[in-house]
Amino acid sequence: xxxxxxxxGPGDRLTGLFWSRPKLLTALLIAPPILWLGVVxxxxxxxxxxxSFYSIDEFSGVVVPEFTLKTYAELLVPSNYDVILRTVAxxxxxxxxxxxxxxxxxxxxxxxxxxxxxxxFYLGIMLxxxxxxxxxxxxxxxxxxKEGIITWAAEGIGAGNLLNAVLAIPVIGGNSLSxxxxxxxxxxxxxxxxxxxxxxxxxxxxxxxxxxxxxxDLGAGGWRTFRSVILPLALPGVVAGSIFTFSLTLGDYxxxxxxxxxxxxxxxxxxxxxxTAGNIPLAAAFAVVPIxxxxxxLTVARKMGAFDAL
Amino acid sequence: xxxxxxxxxxxxxxxxxRAVDRVDMTIAEGSFxxxxxxxxxxxxxxxxxxxxxxxxSGGAIRIFxxxxxxxxxxxxxxxxxxxDYALFPHMNVRDNVAYGLMVKGVxxxxxxxxxxxxxxxxxxxxxxxxxxxQLSGGQRQRVALARALVNEPRVLLLDEPLGALDLxxxxxxxxxxxxxxxxxxxxxxxxxxxxxxxxxxADRVAVFNEGRIAQIGTPAEVYDRPATRFVADFVGSxxxxxxxxxxxxxxxxxxxxLRPEAIRLSTGPEARAKGRVTALxxxxxxxxxxxxxxxxxxxxxxxxGVPVPEVGATSGLTWDxxxxxxxxxx
Numbered sequence: 001x002x003x004x005x006x007x008x009g010p011g012d013r014l015t016g017l018f019w020s021r022p023k024l025l026t027a028l029l030i031a032p033p034i035l036w037l038g039v040v041x042x043x044x045x046x047x048x049x050x051x052s053f054y055s056i057d058e059f060s061g062v063v064v065p066e067f068t069l070k071t072y073a074e075l076l077v078p079s080n081y082d083v084i085l086r087t088v089a090x091x092x093x094x095x096x097x098x099x100x101x102x103x104x105x106x107x108x109x110x111x112x113x114x115x116x117x118x119x120x121f122y123l124g125i126m127l128x129x130x131x132x133x134x135x136x137x138x139x140x141x142x143x144x145x146k147e148g149i150i151t152w153a154a155e156g157i158g159a160g161n162l163l164n165a166v167l168a169i170p171v172i173g174g175n176s177l178s179x180x181x182x183x184x185x186x187x188x189x190x191x192x193x194x195x196x197x198x199x200x201x202x203x204x205x206x207x208x209x210x211x212x213x214x215x216x217d218l219g220a221g222g223w224r225t226f227r228s229v230i231l232p233l234a235l236p237g238v239v240a241g242s243i244f245t246f247s248l249t250l251g252d253y254x255x256x257x258x259x260x261x262x263x264x265x266x267x268x269x270x271x272x273x274x275x276t277a278g279n280i281p282l283a284a285a286f287a288v289v290p291i292x293x294x295x296x297x298l299t300v301a302r303k304m305g306a307f308d309a310l
Numbered sequence: 311x312x313x314x315x316x317x318x319x320x321x322x323x324x325x326x327x328r329a330v331d332r333v334d335m336t337i338a339e340g341s342f343x344x345x346x347x348x349x350x351x352x353x354x355x356x357x358x359x360x361x362x363x364x365x366x367s368g369g370a371i372r373i374f375x376x377x378x379x380x381x382x383x384x385x386x387x388x389x390x391x392x393x394d395y396a397l398f399p400h401m402n403v404r405d406n407v408a409y410g411l412m413v414k415g416v417x418x419x420x421x422x423x424x425x426x427x428x429x430x431x432x433x434x435x436x437x438x439x440x441x442x443x444q445l446s447g448g449q450r451q452r453v454a455l456a457r458a459l460v461n462e463p464r465v466l467l468l469d470e471p472l473g474a475l476d477l478x479x480x481x482x483x484x485x486x487x488x489x490x491x492x493x494x495x496x497x498x499x500x501x502x503x504x505x506x507x508x509x510x511x512a513d514r515v516a517v518f519n520e521g522r523i524a525q526i527g528t529p530a531e532v533y534d535r536p537a538t539r540f541v542a543d544f545v546g547s548x549x550x551x552x553x554x555x556x557x558x559x560x561x562x563x564x565x566x567x568l569r570p571e572a573i574r575l576s577t578g579p580e581a582r583a584k585g586r587v588t589a590l591x592x593x594x595x596x597x598x599x600x601x602x603x604x605x606x607x608x609x610x611x612x613x614x615g616v617p618v619p620e621v622g623a624t625s626g627l628t629w630d631x632x633x634x635x636x637x638x639x640x
Contacts, residue, residue: 218410
């Protein structure tokens, strides 16, 4: 027992134990997240998936726990299918607009903002995330309302006709901005934009300046460098950001309820189906749709080489 | 001989820092020109001034007689091998090499053919389909070289291109670069902090210190006849003698340099000075003996096979009178 290297207390002994069995420490560290992700998260997702293969008895309104694809077939009924199409179109539009708006901001932050300006950038992006989502959405409802500041400003600068012309566009127009798809779109873009900027900025920051210089050195102008070097290298960030904007739009049920036409999005359909209608299987089937769309989206992105630069 | 690159009193300031301070130099066409200096001496900034990634704060830069004041990097007929190689990670080796040709609008077949030719030139035939991440450091370096050369630049700029390679590879690449430069006949401008590299490869060396050129000349000139104390110390770690010691060693009362390998240890009557051995450093091919004489440390390189005195022993020193180089600097 007369070791020349005695342990100095229980902490030291523990360190020794972990040193001799490195896998033990790893196992202890990842056990809680595995339990959380595996059991609580993936487990409930599996339960959801299971529910979507059940159906509801049309007369009694009771869930029949037998395997069937009937519920999925119901998604293809025009009224349900429209909900899916509308939601996917909105999510795609919101994502594209977010990419276009976020890129210059992220590029500036990654390449030019230093020190204090970087702090200002982070604060500017994060600050909106700190205030309540509901407050922001209601604020937008007031901004976009017929009596709101946008209408007032448009009339003030003599662009009232232009606004009316925009609102007169079929499908996306409406009575006022706050009751049209344009309004829903604007609020979605506003609310999710930070989720696009941050991953984009992170991926742009990893592109070394020498890469851009090399492109210029080899004769490329700004546009060519953007297309052949910056964009491909930033693509993982764009895809990461679009996963947020796309999936968050696919699942949201509050924004379209407060701002927009009264037509349903997937989130609202799920909300009403699991509530008053009590049709859990169809709600579950609706909920599976965004998951499938995201899986398809990621597969396509991967095939197109979006993650090659990772 | 024509001037490939001319610096006319060029300065580049970053705020208060004078990274490059009124530099005048002429790089002859077809030469292998090394810019040597410690980090922060302005050599890399000078390279970036030639490529156009930095704009001079003052003075003018001419490339083949044409003023570069309004010419952006993508329109200059110079190409760069970057220190970190800056290969595009999302493109394979062939597309990396062909990038400059793609930018020029050369069609796919022609540019791929040319890229393969260039890869063969740097001995990387058959590597076209690999991604940069699958290559070793030395191979990446060659790709970077091929990518720059494919555009047939009139001046090739190399920014510490061998810095990331291990010793053996570095020596092999030095020979290859030199041979390549002689074969292609284009002007190479090479930035390095390694004096051995500069001396062995370049036709002319510019030694930079604190934003200025301390000396410009052939490797032999810079090595044998350093103009300043800084050059003597930085190039070949020479013994820099203050005026009093120079006088004691038989020269005028001026600063002088005496190469460690020019001194022999001798106890005979031909000894010009005496010193006490304070430290030994075994180098394999020889031993660096540090002696204290006249309150100054003098290093002597004793070749392998010659007996080395012990620490604490006293020894005489001798050298050829011509080895004592008196510097221009006061």
